[in-house]
Amino acid sequence: MSQTPRLRLALRTPLGIAAAAASTIIVLTAIFGPMLLGDTADRIDTDAIGRHSGTEHLFGTDALGRDIAARVVVATRLTLELTLFATLIAVVGGLILGVLPAVLGRRAGRLITATVNLLVAFPGLLFVLFLAVIFGVGTFSAAFAIGLGAAPSTARLVQNLTASIAGTDYVAAARILGVNRFRIIVRHILPNIAEPVALFVSTTAAGILVAFSGLSFLGLGVQPPDYDWGRLLNEQLDRVMVDPMSAVGPGAAIVLTGITFGLIGEVVAKANAGRTAPQPEIATAETSAMTPAEESASGLLHIDHLQVRFPGHTAVHDVCLTVDEGEAVGIVGESGSGKSLTALAAAGLVPHPGRVSSRTMRFGDRDLNKQAPKGTSMAMVFQDPMASLNPALTVGRQLAEVAEVHHNAGRAAAVSRAVSRLGAVGIINPELRVRKRPHEFSGGMRQRVMIAMGLMGEPRLIIADEPTTALDVTVQAQVLALLRDVRTESGAALLLISHDIAVVSQVCDRVVVMYAGRIVEELPVGDLADGVAHPYSAALIGAVPSMTTDRDTPLATIPGRPPEPGEQSVGCPFAPRCARATDRCRTEEPVLEQIRPGRRVACWDPITTATHELEEAR
Template identity: 50%
Template sequence: MRRPLRNPAGLLGATLVAVMVLLAVIGPPIWGKTAAGIDPERINQGASALHLLGTDALGRDLIARTLVATRLTLGLALLATVLGTVSGVLLGALPALLPRPAGRVVIAVVDLLVAFPALLLAMFTAVVTGLGARGAVLGIGVALAPTFARLTHTLTASLAGADYIAAARMLQVPRRRILTRHILPNIAEPLILNTAQSMGAALLGLTAMSFLGMGVQAPSYDWGRLLNEAFGHVYVTSSVVVAPALAVALAGLGFMLLGDTFAQAAAGSRDPVGTPVAPVVAPARETPVPGAVLEVRDLTVAFPGGITPVRQVSLTVHEGEIIGLVGESGSGKSMTAAAIGQIVPHPGLAGSARSRLCGVDLDGLLDRERRKLLGSSLAMVFQDPTAALNPALRVGGQLAEVATLHDGATPAQARARAVERLRRVHIPRPAQVVKQHPHELSGGMRQRAVIAMGLMGTPRLVIADEPTTALDVTVQREVIRVLREVVDETRAGALFISHDIAVVGELCDRIAVMYAGRIVEELPAQALTTARHPYTRALIGSLPDMATDRTRPLTTIPGRQPAPGDVPEGCAFADRCSLATARCATRPDLRTTTDGHKLACWEAA
């Protein structure tokens, strides 16, 4: 509740709704007698000192009648909203309970009702059930129900493939219990938010029905009925419509603002709380590494709430060199890549002592210059090629966009380059592939197409973020071979990110091992078997090979990696390490050993 009320729109909406509810409670007791008082001498008068907004056809004060009508208006709107919500949820949930043919019939009926204009559906229902407050409430409830039914069905269908739903079905749990226990509790939030927004729509709909003479009938009155009675005199005394019209506008605005604000708050409820603060990193004092394609020093990424997934990471990548960045899931590898490419998701912020690409200091460039350098010199290959490629566009168009945007190539030149780049990554029939959509390609072909997209310019650095994770071993080997060939042909540097230390050892020249946001060891790939850090040795030991004793359980690392917001001050691996001592309460710095390894450990030999 506190977050929406900090939003000006949410605060305004909450205030308007609170005022309306208060008036609904105190209106009839305080102004009921004034609203019912007939004065034949002041019939249909305009604004005056005694009646600030005029009187009606019986001389009754319009402000008092509007205040008294608040209770009936809000009460009917609440009833219509509850009716529409309950009936809509039940209708939308029916396909999950009924056999498939019957469920399809229900879905078709819902689609038909959604396509029908809501107000006409409400008017038709009111005519059938009888004019008056009851008919209007039923009509608005029926008009709201299809929207809730469509939303319920969509949310229910989105959960149909969840593993816990499949497990429940395998255990022969009844459909009704799956719906009430596993589905409805998980879709309750958007339904409740939609209910809050629908309250405003119900209020406006009921007002329209009463204004048209199909809602509340005399002697009862709501805001719509007051507008209906005053409409005949609006051209003579225009003030007679001000009070009910203003009440309708303010109440509708209040409910709409409050519903939208709660919806926005729910959408961002999983965001870290607090204001983003850029990490403070002192500038690097040592001279830049000559000839390095990439050089970052003390790279740090911070999110609100004290969450720091990357902590003082330093990396150097030379031409024609592939650096492997390896570690368990959650160690900060992908966030490091995002920080290098300056695409850290909001509300995270990155800072570094030095960040140089192709010898150019990125921090010293203007935004336009930085985008141009990153767009032309950096290629990123993401983990999920399905998400990296737009499913609605053809592959060739997406590749060509890079050349036309950054290099100013003509469409014909960009298309020819796309075909050539696809051929370079060993995709058969590239001229045909450029005409296809991503879903028409296999997983390995999509991944190679993403690599080809990165090669559409002339990248000096390729960042491959776990590009082989979802592929089988045969396709993994093809992708690794393509990356190696690309680096050898273009002399670009590459940063290869993976949690599979065996793949990294096969492909890379040097390996940096990451744990809890920090690099704990850096060593040549050929020296992997002589790794010194206990975490690196544990990763290697957890990989089975042909000589592994199959009668013994696989080696595992006890415990779990700390969350980015819970990293201790000392060595983060200490509580999982068999070599840990009291000295590990102080964090070791990354130091260079006599044989050229970089190591952050007090006890490793």
């Protein structure tokens, strides 16, 4: 969903409505307040000096008989102008200090970073007072001091965000191509950090408002005859014990406006919920031409030469995968094998600063290198449903949101569909359970809710990432049976990710085994009974005990450990743990070769059952 529709949806919530209403009131007051009440606020009335609050004067009058309420309204314009001016200084200064280390030399960059760290460590209020003394007493001097005082914290955020962008391949490529530093900042860095900086600024503005009002209260800010809310609060300090209402007006204006800035930040954050910031870049690999067979490759999901890179290492290496319409494919492997990242890349959910590249990545007729999966045609079931469900909302509300957003359904129709989907996944009394919150469901029930959420649309592909890991054996069997039923009834294809090859074999038609970010074997589930070819696949099967396993026999384990992220290796990544490894395995990495249609293996010395077939294929 684009930014504009998300913002519209956020503004329709109670929080959004409150933020919009408060902002409108403040802006209108700042524009029209001085026009309508300027004369009243400046009119001196010696007969009304020091009057208490009442029907004639809401907050009473000051020492010259001027109406305090009118002065609070008129002061809105100057207060907002100074607050926004100081915020602009903080943003500009923070952006300059934040991006310079990424484009300057190493020594200059370190000097700027160290300076920012020192300023952030210095108490903020003391720093602002120090600057205020240097620039002198006055309205814009105080605003300038507060803006500079807020710049270091903004710079720290920008530096952290910029560091992750500056290390990417596309920035390095721009430097190699001779792109000047200013263009790198404007084209490659600033657009990728705009959203989190905007969120930070919206909340920083509230702190700037309070800080500026504090300086005016101390007499270091706005000077007579001008006045802002802090100045008005100072003028009524002597009367606060006699007539507290005289100080309520300016004090309430400061508090409520600060809360409004916070509400604006919350609405912006809500509008960006579910969107990674910045989005991982998807680039199309152009290093080699596609073969005619690859160009005509069929399948609902077709991935060719997928790579997922993070700063310092590559997590997924040249993965080629196809899932046909209605087919169930399982991806198995130990933690860190790259199976989840492969699925996340297909769904466009690789977290920043991950960078996805592929020769081909197609879902249906949609090129995923150029466009994200459309609507609800691809559903995702995550490993931890409790972390995927909002604990503050009812289950029905969360399911209904899918139909409201993607199908423009009314609330009643969306809730009705949510009840139907909950019933379809075997939840008893869905009309009652739809009003419950996630903590009122068991682990297995929450996983059923996640599957129901995927079925709120009409998915052509369901990606289930370790959906049974946290469940006991009985509930695990129920969820697996449910996935089989859902696939049969809906006709959707299934991509099931698991570390347990036995689990995958119960549901899937085909198994893809991954190790160290690579596919090492692919075979139909029916061939598991005849024996796998890769030693790692055999080790995974051997590590799963069965009902006939001798209880006195120690559980089988795979010796050693998987390679760490970024760990450089020569030859086959599994060689250090493989009993069949030869000198060739330790020096030359095997390629994934087809033994026969539907079966591939990457091994120089496969297990005997497949050796003859592999030699014939070669």
